[in-house]
Amino acid sequence: MQNNLLLPTLGCWLLLLFCGPQVWAQTSQEQIQQLLLEEQKQLGLSPSDLSEWRIYDRHQSKQTGVEHIYIRQMYQGIEVQNAVINLNLKNGQLVSLGNRFEANLAQRVLAGSAQITPATAIQKAADALYLPPLQNLRELESSGPTSYLFSPAGISLENIPLKLCYQPGPEGEIRLAWDLSIYQTNKQHWWSLRIDAQNGEILGQEDWIKHCSFADHAFGNCSRPDVPHLPTVSGTLANNALPAQYRVFAEPLESPNHGSRTLEVDPADTTASPLGWHDTDGQTGAEYSITRGNNVHAYEDRAAADQPGYSPDGGSALNFDFPLNMNQQPAAYEDAAITNLFYWNNLTHDVWYHYGFDEASGNFQENNYGRGGQGGDYVFAEAQDGGGTNNANFGTPPEGSSPTMQMFLWTNGGGATSLLDVNSPSSIAGTYTATEGSFGPNAPTTPITEDLVLANDATAPDPNDACDPLANAASLSGKIAVVYRGNCTFIAKVQAAEAAGALAVIVINNTAGAPITMGGTGTSNIPSIMISDTDGAAIVAEMANGTVNASIGNFSTNFDKDGDFDNGIIAHEYGHGISTRLTGGASNSGCLGNAEQMGEGWSDYFGLMMTIEPGDQATDVRGIGTFATGQATTGTGIRPAPYTTDMAVNSYTYGDVNNTNLSEPHGVGFVWATALWDLNWALIDQYGYDADLYNGTAGNNMAMNLVINGIKLQPCSPGFVDGRDAILQADQLLYGGANQCLIWEVFARRGLGASADQGSSNNRSDQTEAFDLPTSCQTPVTAPTANFNSLLVSACGSSVNFEDQSTDVPQQWRWDFGDGNTDTLPNPSHSYSANGSYNVVLVVSNSLGSDTVSSIVTISIPTAPTAANQTICPGSTSISANTSSNSVIWYDAQGTPLDTSITFVTPNLNNNTTYQMEGVTFYPRSFVGIDSAGASGNGGYHNTGFTGSQNFEAFKPLVIVSGWIDAGNAGPRTIYLWDANDGSGNIVDQVTINAVGGPQRVELGLEVPGPGNYSLGGTSINLFRNNAGASYPYVVPGLLSINSSSATTGPLDFWYYVYDWEVEEAPCRSPFGNVSLNVNNGAVFSYTASDLDLSFTDQSANASSWAWDFGDGNSSSLQNPTHSYNLPGTYTITLTVNGNSSCVYSETITITESSIQNLANGNSMQLQPNPAKEISTLSFSQPLESEQRLELISLDGRLLNSWPLAIGQSRLEIDLQQLVPAFYILRLTDKNGSHSLRLLVQ
CATH class of the missing domain: 3.10.450.40 (Nuclear Transport Factor 2; Chain: A,)
Structure with missing residues (x-):
């Protein structure tokens, strides 16, 4: 663990603390996106799934140097619930990554x-x-x-x-x-x-509130507003340097049963709480003289009020030394109780701070002293809370909002108390041990006395479990209902009886041993209790013979016990806040809501670690809550068994989590804590024990460090294997991997060995336990025998996966791939750069010797397609590829597929463009499995939590192209491909389809990467499945064999979900080839005109030849020709360059003679417009000096009209509407002669 640097003076230390916050080089969003895209295939996500996300938390761990980054998936600006990836990076390199993003997101919304x-x-x-x-x-x-x-x-x-x-x-x-x-x-x-x-x-x-009982708990994803600072009546004081003192059951005492109170002087840790436990402003001196400060505000809440109640005042000396006499009701000694609660909250804060639960990671403090995190979220610790009994809880909102700890009283020592008296018959009359449910009202002080009636729902597997509609509901009205435990939740049973009119409920335990505290979420208005299976059998037997009358009430005369003195429970509850804040990031309180989450286990572990006493042994019996429940220190507590490394006392292993009689989450967490407790003692055996929980370096300190940093590393919604792997990773980061085999041995002993499989962390019943060690941790008895398999990743690619199959405990590997490259991983992958046959050599060794084996690997990579680069004009063109494949896939520069043919016709192009070509050889498709005609009659729609799948063996890489399904309703369905039978192993590929109701063929496109055993199917999928009629195997020779289903009974009879598979061998893909198209600007020209004479100028780019067509039958091959037209008119001039018919430019030009004529004496006349349609105007630059005449003459010489022009006239409008389109002559005549203009009427 990290050693703390002690500086010479407090003033100097404070200067560094508040003026020099830690700075590290944060990984940028662009770097994160690049990391995600690199891991995309392994994550089973598409670029679209990774396209929108936001960072919601990040911090760097002082202990490991790891930067923890938490990102949440989004769709169109809206977050996806609990879709979280946590990235752990060190020095910019990815250490590990936990993925909970939703695949195929856009298709499923x-x-x-x-x-x-x-x-x-x-x-x-x-x-x-x-x-x-x-x-x-x-x-x-x-x-x-x-x-x-x-x-x-x-x-x-x-x-x-x-x-x-x-x-x-x-x-x-x-x-x-x-x-x-x-x-x-x-x-x-x-x-x-x-x-x-x-x-x-x-x-x-x-x-968000987690209870100490057996109730189910989970956590959400919202933020609540900041909790306001609540004023105290007389609890503030001026700067005070006196040491605070508290009379408490100090660490490591678990409870009053474990020792006596002592006066603890100035116990605040100077690193975690540098200004003591009563500071909030960051300045020397306490702000509060009551049990309130930077880390916690402890107060009584017997009224279950909305505001903090009474807090004891230690005065200006901060002396919290109060008397304690437990032979009275707890209210009489509230000062001592609240002080103990305040002390243990602060102590827990300070201890775990040293292992990584600090400000930056989201701990609970009002003032974070500039050391990261949000602050404003100290703990509200409510002593002797009146909101319940025989329980405790801790509610953890996201960072920035305060959590609440509620510590309740425990009636008559808690747990088993006098709640049930049987009145008659006399043969079974008496008081019975019972426990109350954590929901609904407590047993009343005025007893409920009535006859007992056994509930009957007439439904297997247990007609008396009240899990189905009650057949004898009328008989329960006004009576005390009796039901059996199992098959549904406790609250469901009680609600069913209440709905029938029952006054109270007795639940009979269905397993051997004492009754347990029933947990659950929901509302009930009648009391419920549990009795043991033995007592229940005696009562039910008598009920079969006649009427049994009983009373339910609180008959206890003992004083209640105060949970504020059960230090193990206080640390347990605080531990819920630690695991919630550290899993998935401090701003996300929703990552421990899955079925296999280990929150209760971590909390038990935190309580156990805080209360180890010098001289304790690994085989000692440690129960949780023995004081509160009135048990001896050696009692079982509130878990199925006490914590001990002695397998004869606690034999629970990972496989027991599959047993639903083990409660969730408390029983599930208990199994996890059992493994962690074993780990602690294995490390103590190796490195010793250190009572210094802050700065110690012994085995117990190492265990604490590993667990806290493992929680930081694990993914959102973790399972046991996730937690195990995170602790192994933490050992690599903290201790250089020195304890890998010790950790493996501990977990393997409890069923979490190397081949253990957690299945889905959202399912607590699909685990596979294993007790094996990785070969690196096994003890060899002989030299190993070398052997390996090689597998081409694609049908004709250059990447090969090598799998070691050596026996007799190989512990070191050296591969020589035959091309000058080597590796030391057990199962490496390698990509070859050229075709050929390579001699691959594997040398395996252990402490007793070595062995060598070799094998030839042949690489045959198809060559990339080729095509000639072209220079083209704007527009479309065609490109033909040369390839040995039977198809070519054309891509644009961004990698988007465009076409699948040998010849590709481009879209219209205006800019230089490069295309990529991939040669692909597709293989014939086959159909295999029960066809659609066989998917009827024997079965029905299946929509349970069971994972239904078809098990098959692949002989080479292949694609499951499509399949036939029959959907019970319309909606999305996700089909999974696993790399093991029965829907276990890793998800290799998956696809979400949008099904319509009824039968249909759906596209799948699932890629099987290579030879091996796989399964195809889904969970809660509401698709048709056969429960009879299958006739295995179904085979495509040389490609695959479908061999069985995942059915637990009759696996050779059932067929799940996807029928009539369409399959093909994975296509053979070549490297990419490129072809470039250089687009020039095409043919362009300009011109100038002088009457009927035109000069043309070529403006084409990259032109080397020219072909002009002047539109009058004449042409030219010059670059810049001139041309004279014989007659005015409209002509289309066309220029073709480079002999390319697509590089053509044409322009239509109307050619006329000049519309201006110069006259005598500097005068001129002009006709505008010309050409014209309706009117053209003849204008003179100067007024006429003599009379003149204007004549309109056709080209054949006919006079069509004439107009006299007077002296001084300067213009004349000529009406053309009666003229047909043609050329005409306007002739102006005076005494000196005539002048003509040519007019074109359109």
């Missing part, structure tokens, strides 16, 4: 805009949560049409934020939704909900 208003969404949420009517709901602010803030409206302690998001659905669809959070006024639930923006349905619902 359902079209449509928000149809319900934000206010309506809040009403829909309130209705779904059975909350009181809204009161004065007001919009407080908005950020455009996608983000709003509303008033609490009487249903929330906080303002209600809303924003639009996209919510992935169970069948692959992605819907537009309103994302909002409501902190219920009883402080028992802090809901994050997604409301369908089209119809108001609830699409997703999680609780």
